[in-house]
Amino acid sequence: MSLLEPPTKLLKLLHDSLPKDSSLSEGDEILAYTAFLAAGLVELQEFEVATWKETLTPYLEQIGYSEDVAEEYCYKTQKEFSDEDDASSYGEPEEGVEELCNIRFNLAYGGKILLHQTKLRLLRGRRYALVGQNGVGKTTLMNAINNGKLEGWPDHLVTAYVDSGSNVDPAYESLLVLPHLMESTKCSKEVCMAKLRELDFTDAMMEGNIGSLSGGWQMKLRLVRAVLINPDIYLMDEPTNHLSESAVKWLTDYLVSLDHQTVVTVSHDTTFLEATSTDVIHYEQRDVWGPYRRLVHYKGKMSEFVKKQPQAKHYFELASTDALKLNFPEPGRLEGVRTSTQKFLEMENVDFRYPGKEKNQLTGITLKMSLSTRVVILGANGAGKTTLVKMIVGETVPSNVGMCKYYIHPNLRIAYVAQHAFYHVEQHMEESPVAYIQWRFKDGWDKEKMESEAYRIPEDEQKAIDDFGIEGIWSRRMRAGQLEYEVKKRNVREKDNKYYTRDELLALGFEHLIKQTDEKIASKEAGLDLRPVTTSEIQKHLDGFGLPQEFGTYGKVRGLSGGQKVKLVLAAAFWTNPHLVVLDEPTNFLDREALGALSEGLNAWGGAVLMISHNKEFYSSVCKEEWHVADGQLSISGVSTEREMKAVARKKKFEKEAGSDEILDKAGGNTNTDGDKYKDATVDFWGKTVSKKDARLYEKAKKKGDVATMRKILQIPPGKVMPGQEELGDGKSA
Incomplete structure (x- = not known):
């Protein structure tokens, strides 16, 4: 207005x-x-x-x-x-109930006003659900309360903040579990151990460092710390993140049992909020005027709140809106893989054991994946789900490598969004999302991945490379069923380069050098070396992930909410046009609308999906196949998409052979098998939607057989072919 x-x-x-x-x-x-x-x-x-x-x-x-x-x-x-x-705004006063705070305040972050002249009133023994869209400032408010930075906040109140675990501090992860808990709560060793055992911590976990715990166990540790502080107010920011079903039940029962302490919870898990809340505090636009929000109080659970505010029913729905659609670029061509059901990854009788451990974390793992895979990995906290994922994405290798079947297509491009994906993004807090993606992909490959521990060449391997005299690996080829790498040695002419098989280089200890080479070749196959990293090109990409110019080009990473950071992480991961996306707890930090958009986006996407999630509503909307990890073993249930698609293909083949799909030639009655030589133009080489105008021009060029114009409209780089349309070659394609 x-x-x-x-x-x-x-x-x-x-x-x-x-x-x-x-x-x-x-x-x-x-x-x-x-x-x-x-x-x-x-x-x-x-x-x-x-x-x-x-x-x-x-x-x-x-x-x-x-x-x-x-x-x-x-x-x-x-x-x-x-x-x-x-x-x-905050409810009628109640008799006989202690008022913990009754304040009026303003709240801003990064120069943006989040709340203007709003009131907050909290009563002892009440449990408040703090509800609002991503980016309105819920976590900022919780931080301000916990740090005593909210104007008018009573100094005598003790708060315990259970954060979401999105920010990984290496110094924090290096701390020992039990000493950290004793120091931060001022409780005795016996008290701390007793409370940890209530949540099934073992002695080994208590003696280890925090970084050795899975995301779920780290969240349990934060919960134990909060309980031992014995605060006036619990501030819970996404407390169910990473937690198993049994741990969520424990937390629910504990919070409901509180009658002398107050709880303020931010969560996208509406089932959890419904079970634990007695009141709702909702972010709403002020009625008087202006773009500012205020906090409005509603007595009762979430379901009662929605009855009073029907427009808020989207908090219970898993569906996208017209305002938010996630458009994922289609996966590029994968050499040798001609159908969506042809496997690009296979493991058979694979074991994994962490160095220094006597027992396997995983034993006898057997699985396979293709472009049509849609699978969720389920299991208790610490069962080995993330360990399995790391083996699938190539960050770790089997302990019995050489004695098992372990195949990953060398050109496979993987978008891996890990539990702690924010850590890398938050190394660029003062940059814009566009600048972050430019930094990451300006060299034609994923710089962030190359600098990760899984790809970075360690000192002993670098010494072996130097001793062997390797200047670099020039190329790679397939010969006699084996991958061979062209090795250029120092002080040796290029024409005298020698080819070594993959197994030979691995035997020499050059594992990380091979991984870097494979990654660069896979990036080149995707055309990343030719894709422009201009501001306009990147912003167009970010638009497809719900990050408009206000945040993508002109904002800074520091100013993004947790949900917006997830969108940035997803956008960066999909810049490579991956064949497989791996999502470790993707529902953390995303609101219901964004979860609905993610579900619809993944279902419309042509690549493989592998996820770890405790949110059944979400994973069941995408995945029909389940991999259960328990006691180091993998069991598979559900219907694989590969089997479904193969069944459909067999049915179509039968119908075609029966003549139901034949197109008779007008002249002689012969079957026309050339009708689908060229596909319609829906997306270009980079996975972007083709405009209606370009689609019409493409159709005209197709009728004329004008391949050059067709390639131009689809933005196919020289030397590349359109995935699934090898006939659109230019004579240079491999």
Whole structure:
């Protein structure tokens, strides 16, 4: 609303308060100006009756009302808005209940006003669900309360903040579990151990460092710390992240049992909020005017809140809206893989054991994956789900490598969004999301991946490379069923380069060098070396992930909410046009709308999906196959997409052979098998949707057999072919 427009609600109230015989309309300039002034007083939270009389009476008298009548109207207006702000925002006062805080405050972050002149009132023994869209500032508010930075916050209140675990601090992860808990809570060793055992911590876990714990166990540790602090107020920011079903039940039961402590919870798990909350505090636009939000209090559980505010039902729905769609670029061509059911990864009787451990973490793992794979990995916290994922993405190798079948297509491009994916993004806090992606992919490959521990060449391997005299690996080829690498040695002419098999180089200890080479070749296959990393190109990509220019180009990573950081991580991961996306707890930090968009985006995407998730509603909307990890073993249930697609293919083949799909040639009655030589133009080489205009031009070029124009419209780089349309070659394609 323009600042020159009077606030509708106040204007209507003033007009309705005039005598019935009044001939003034709401369009009267003086009446509108009076409402404009009244709105200013409400925004300033100035409710002294004398001030209202002094400010508004002179104008009301100009339109024919006596001083007494004017004063009465002013009083009613003041009383109406004061009651609205005091009662609707945080509830009527309750007798016999201790009031922990009753404050009015402003809150801003990064120069952006999040809450303006809003009230917050918390009562002892109540459990509040803090609800709002991603980016409104829920975590910022929780941090401000915990750090004592909220204006008017009572200093005597003790708070315990259970954060979401999105920020990984290496110094924190190096701390020992038990000493850290004793130091941060000032509790004895015996008390700490007893509470840890309640949540099934073993002695080995207590003696180890925090970084050795899985995401679920780290969340349990934060919960134990909060309980031992014994606060007045628990501040819970996504407390169910990483937790197994049994751990969520323990937390639910514990919170519900509290009658002397207050809980404020931020969570996208509406089932958890429904089970634990007694009240809802909702972020809403102010009614008076302006873009600012306020906190509005509703008594009752989430379901009762939705009855009062039907437009908020999306908090319970897993569906995208027109305002948020996630458009994932289609996976590129994978050499040798001609169908979506042809495997690109296979393991048979694979074992994995962490160095220094006596027992395998995983034993006898057998699985396979293709482009049509849609699978969720399930299991208790610490069962080995993330360990299995790391083996699938190539970050670790089997302990019995050489004695088992372990095949990953060398050109496979994987988008791996790990539990702690924020860690890398948050090394670029002062940069824009566009600048972050430019830094990461400007060299034609994923710099962040190359610098990770899984790809970075360790000192002993670098020494072996130097001793062997390797200057670099020039190329790779397939010969006699084996991958061979062209090795350039120092002080040796290029024409004298020698080829070594993959097994030979692995035997020499060059594992990370091979991984770097394979990654660069896979990136080149995707055309990353030719893809422009301009601001406009990257912003167009970010638009498809719900990060408009305001955040993508002009904002900074520091100013993004948790949900927006997830979108940035997803956008960066899909820049390579991956064949497989691996999501470790993808539902953390995303609201219901974003989860719905992610579900629909993955279902429409043509690549493979592997995820770890405790959110059954979400994973069942994408995955029909389940991999269960327990006691180091893998069991598979559900229906694999590969089997479904093969069954459909067999049915189509049978129908075609029966003649149901034949297209008869008009002249001689012969079957026309050339009708689908070229596919329709829906997406270009980079996975972007082709405009309607370009689609029409493509159709014209297709009729003429103008391959050059077709390649230009689809933006196919020289030397590349369109995935699934090898006939659109240029004579240079491999």
